[in-house]
Amino acid sequence: MSETGPGTTLGVGMVGHAFMGAAHSQAWRVAPRFFDLPLTPRMVVVAGRRAEATRAAAERLGWDGWETDWRKLLVRDDVQLVDVCTPGDTHAEIAIAALEAGKHVLCEKPLANTVAEAEQMAAAARRAAEHGVLAMVGFTYRRVPAVALARQLVAEGRIGAVRQVRAQYLQDWLADPSSPLSWRLDKQKAGSGALGDIGAHAVDLAQFITGERLTGVSALLETFVHERPVAAEGGSALHGVGGQGTGPVTVDDAAVFLARLDGGGIATFEATRMAWGRKNAIRLEINGTAGSIAFDFEDMNVLHLYEASDEGRTAGFRRIYVTEPDHPYVGAWWPAGHGLGYEHGFVHQAVDLVRALADGTQPEPSFDDGLQVQRVLDAVERSAAAGSTWTAIEDDASGTPDGDRSE
Amino acid sequence: MSETGPGTTLGVGMVGHAFMGAAHSQAWRVAPRFFDLPLTPRMVVVAGRRAEATRAAAERLGWDGWETDWRKLLVRDDVQLVDVCTPGDTHAEIAIAALEAGKHVLCEKPLANTVAEAEQMAAAARRAAEHGVLAMVGFTYRRVPAVALARQLVAEGRIGAVRQVRAQYLQDWLADPSSPLSWRLDKQKAGSGALGDIGAHAVDLAQFITGERLTGVSALLETFVHERPVAAEGGSALHGVGGQGTGPVTVDDAAVFLARLDGGGIATFEATRMAWGRKNAIRLEINGTAGSIAFDFEDMNVLHLYEASDEGRTAGFRRIYVTEPDHPYVGAWWPAGHGLGYEHGFVHQAVDLVRALADGTQPEPSFDDGLQVQRVLDAVERSAAAGSTWTAIEDDASGTPDGDRSE
């Protein structure tokens, strides 16, 4: 493919260099060392707003060059992929411009802060795809081996038809009212709070593992701490500290909702950053007609599987330590039993993306998938605003045909 | 108290002798052997519908006599307490008659099948209380030591003000579509399905531990298996087997709902008998402003506690093995470390009831408490029937004054 650049390299230009930028950098650096890739990623250039911080980030994270204007990346011949790691309010502008400039795009989740923006992005992605320019949204938790195994098992029918899902994403880093404000607490920049930041992951994972989509929700949003100390501008790359005075929290602290799946099942969802003691507890439990699976990211190398067909006397949830060579992604790493960590999901994402680009096939999850999650988040907000009334999730038939979802 | 009979005995007459009857019998038998009781329970008489089965039950369960008409119990001088262990559709008639006959009443949960019945029962209990005749509803899980400890800790402020509750009661005994019909699947007899059978426990426990009440809900009910094999009449004391043909399931298989608490917190609830691999998973997790607690009945002797005030480097959920002498109820049993089982909750219930009767104080939970749970269940059903619309839980001020809830 000519789009993927001269020879066998894939030039990457990354926008943003905070938490997600560091994770993506590690992925580009490490992926070709463990996986056979048809294209070798090259860390060409990173863009940020502030010159000194960006220069330092380029050096620390290992990028060959840096820019303070992301538009510079779009005109460089040595960049074939733009990797968008900025807050959600900038996703649409950058991603659409990059696609229109003929650059493949990897965009962090949530795809956008509004359905309208997400629709524009998905439309741009569909147009670009006609010219072999491809876009992917970064729901990296799909690439945790235990999660990928869960999807495999469900797809193979090991738990039968899905009846019930309970999905939780529990954190506690905002439980303390003295935790400072950051862009993640600003509706303008983040779109929503726990809902979009972590609830989006829970929605994507539930849909990914079951292979189904939510059709409607009934929701409740709550903000427990309405005012927080101001963090210094750029004080922290990640969650921010420092600053003076207090400012308003304009997003939800917690989101809970009920849902129906298009296969007939029902679900409960919860996203919160106020659950003392839960640090990154992405918990999924799925009950089917023939069994159940359960996962908790705080024990990320483990998947629990119950099969109703097991002999009754010895039936029980199996604790599968997902570190064997025949588990998804695992064979490329270490001998059996040597667990992976958080960042490996980003490496796997890079691997899957590079392979799709080389093949000219649509990488998953697509912007249409990202749009659909955005529609779920939007329905949640509308339901919560309307007394938890049942709210259908619009499904744009042209945008998300069944064919997009098959693998 | 003259009501409690001659000397220091408390004559008990029990109605019903299936699962709950067996559990209550064990409680009356064992309680005085481990606890110092002001009145000694005497297992006077058991009533059932069928003579032979009732006679056999009396012998097996250790009752001095038996009757096929529960009304006979109400006229016996040697019965001071009527213990109602029948399906929910008979609770109102029996309990009200017993109270009016001057007998104390212990009534299994849910208090009734409808709010109307529950209101009549609560009214009868209030009238009886004026004459020192007392009524209690049997939410025995409150008496699991780990649950009682949870309430203590919350009441002491160890986790601060409650922000979020997630409560689940997961079973799987109906996940197999060939599991037969029983009275628990018949709306006439059971009132509702998972909602009233096990969801009622989840609601009571959440309210008990937090010391708060639900103010509104948004709900979804689902029946996954609409037709099941017929179980033989009286085929099984517990869940029933045998019989011919199939019949309709007229209750929910699963109930999920969101709720608000009167202290400002939010909650998610789930009750299901379709969750393969979960046998009796009553799970409660409560996040407060200062910490969290978590419980799972499948590991019933354990309570997990997180305190935000712990030194950061060593903070973590503490696995409290609730088997120490200073844990609620535990000191009466074995040396530290020797866990209790399901039935001990019934023993503790008997102990608490006997002590309240001897003191002439209102045993907890009262019929008013049972009525309030019934109102929650009713609101859940109404919300589910109205597209998950937010549905307030009526609070009858005269019936459930704050004073009733303090301890």
Added chain:
Amino acid sequence: MSETGPGTTLGVGMVGHAFMGAAHSQAWRVAPRFFDLPLTPRMVVVAGRRAEATRAAAERLGWDGWETDWRKLLVRDDVQLVDVCTPGDTHAEIAIAALEAGKHVLCEKPLANTVAEAEQMAAAARRAAEHGVLAMVGFTYRRVPAVALARQLVAEGRIGAVRQVRAQYLQDWLADPSSPLSWRLDKQKAGSGALGDIGAHAVDLAQFITGERLTGVSALLETFVHERPVAAEGGSALHGVGGQGTGPVTVDDAAVFLARLDGGGIATFEATRMAWGRKNAIRLEINGTAGSIAFDFEDMNVLHLYEASDEGRTAGFRRIYVTEPDHPYVGAWWPAGHGLGYEHGFVHQAVDLVRALADGTQPEPSFDDGLQVQRVLDAVERSAAAGSTWTAIEDDASGTPDGDRSE
């Protein structure tokens, strides 16, 4: 059998009424209420040294009568079984006298404080058996359903031939140096410390589950706290508190040993009452040629099973919640999912004993089994005294023929 008394009752006379006496009383009381028994136990008489304490115990524990001289029990026609719940130094005298008086005997573990005493007891049991008078030693943990299931699975070959055993019995009630002296810390009365008190259980369970016997050991014993406060005489029924001054600890606080099994496997054992935070952690893990099992009494209703034959991608330890009707002993109790507690093992022991007595078959574990455990304990002490030198466990061929071990 004429020995089992008039009609269908089994008159029981119990000696001792502390911790074990309370547990045995509960077993005799409860067993006939849940299990169909060929003989109905009757709680005839309890014997103790001090009149007032024994009278109170009889009333509290529910015995019809009481005596201050255990010999009185041996001459009563209404006593067919003597249940020995006293410290180990009195077992031999009481049990042998009872057997010679034609009374069946249930004797708490360890069988005796010395091999010599145990040999006399086993010999007496063999003589009595010739006249249909039977003896059993009380290793009740065998009757925990998860343990009984473990034995079933091993016997069925589910984990293949046993290669390795790791057995631990960890408690912490002596970890605090201010925990007082009790008879359990006095070599004269208790024989040994952690070794005989709890290590004996670990040895019995390892042998019971594997169906094999230890052939030799290499051991280390340690006493960490040599002096403790004196507990008041009779101050506590269980672990004792009160008293003045300090006294010497004359037994081990912890015992660790390596062992070989007669099937070719190897094992590690540990017994300690000094492991802070472990309350009653009887842990057994057994690795065979085809799988593994693991158990921890602190989660007593669970057994973990790994089968090497499972599909590689989904192999894992199964958490079997041993509360289903087809699990050993469980069907007699509650519906699936309602766990049992510590005391249920005693009920099951009573059930198994009563059935064996009614059948006239040797109850398991026999006094010969108890003797063999005593020989293991003795070998441990001798090895520890001799620089951990490998020490063979004598196997008295006449006393413990293979036939005794089959079921």
Added chain:
Amino acid sequence: MSETGPGTTLGVGMVGHAFMGAAHSQAWRVAPRFFDLPLTPRMVVVAGRRAEATRAAAERLGWDGWETDWRKLLVRDDVQLVDVCTPGDTHAEIAIAALEAGKHVLCEKPLANTVAEAEQMAAAARRAAEHGVLAMVGFTYRRVPAVALARQLVAEGRIGAVRQVRAQYLQDWLADPSSPLSWRLDKQKAGSGALGDIGAHAVDLAQFITGERLTGVSALLETFVHERPVAAEGGSALHGVGGQGTGPVTVDDAAVFLARLDGGGIATFEATRMAWGRKNAIRLEINGTAGSIAFDFEDMNVLHLYEASDEGRTAGFRRIYVTEPDHPYVGAWWPAGHGLGYEHGFVHQAVDLVRALADGTQPEPSFDDGLQVQRVLDAVERSAAAGSTWTAIEDDASGTPDGDRSE
């Protein structure tokens, strides 16, 4: 320091490029991206025996050059550190030569296959240290954050004086008799089996965390599978597959031993590669006078801590999710709650080594530390060969003064 090369780089030459070589490569690549290092590692050259395999490894693992003779590395000016990742039988020759050539050395564990070799290596390291040339042995599990935290807590006295240690390293990759031979099963190349391969880690960790050393052991070694299929030469980089016929296993499959610590505590150790279902279960449990800690590498981001000083009613093991910024090494990575994996220990090892080299201080663990572990392994083998007789561990006062162990 002039030894650390021109400017601020540290030129690394690695010998061996299989499992350990891949792990070390990842460490050199990643360390400077997350940690501020005084010297920047440069991946200069890798050496291997076979040209094509080595060339391919250099490319895949990211080394600038490659050699088939490791001696070439010793004469290169751009190599300041030789990283030895070969089987144990070559460690002494390579490491000693490198040290004598003035190169710093990082040598994989176990330090050598015999005490004699280890002594020579330690002596060489001591001589080299006089000239500022430093050596370190690679017990990477010390650098798992939860393990490093454990050591911190013990050193701070949080669990008091150590009384008991139970250390297990359980794997199952040899449980299947059809698993092929590899150099790890050949006594010539590997020195010993489970004992040296994984038992060495258990010994090092127990000593590292407690800050104490073993003074003697009583041991048992066992080989369960004496003959295995031959693996093809070079068939697999890691555990090897392919080949024809069978060959003898000349090392132990499992090693168990008792030990005493120099602080007065006792310990049990077990290393096995035959424990079906246990993939990489490095388990450490340490009981002190004031508390306990527990760790299992299969849940590597978690440390369990029990403190006896906790309020009795809420005491319990704390599950510390070791992913907070104030946990050892963690702050350099991701926001709280995002766990690390196996390979991160190697990164931390590289970081600690680079910092020590820049400071000119002795990196830990030293070759003397490695020698001491070798002496433990040797004592285990001698004890096992002598009927488990207690065998003291020689302590060469000149080689391992107390001063070496303090931090």
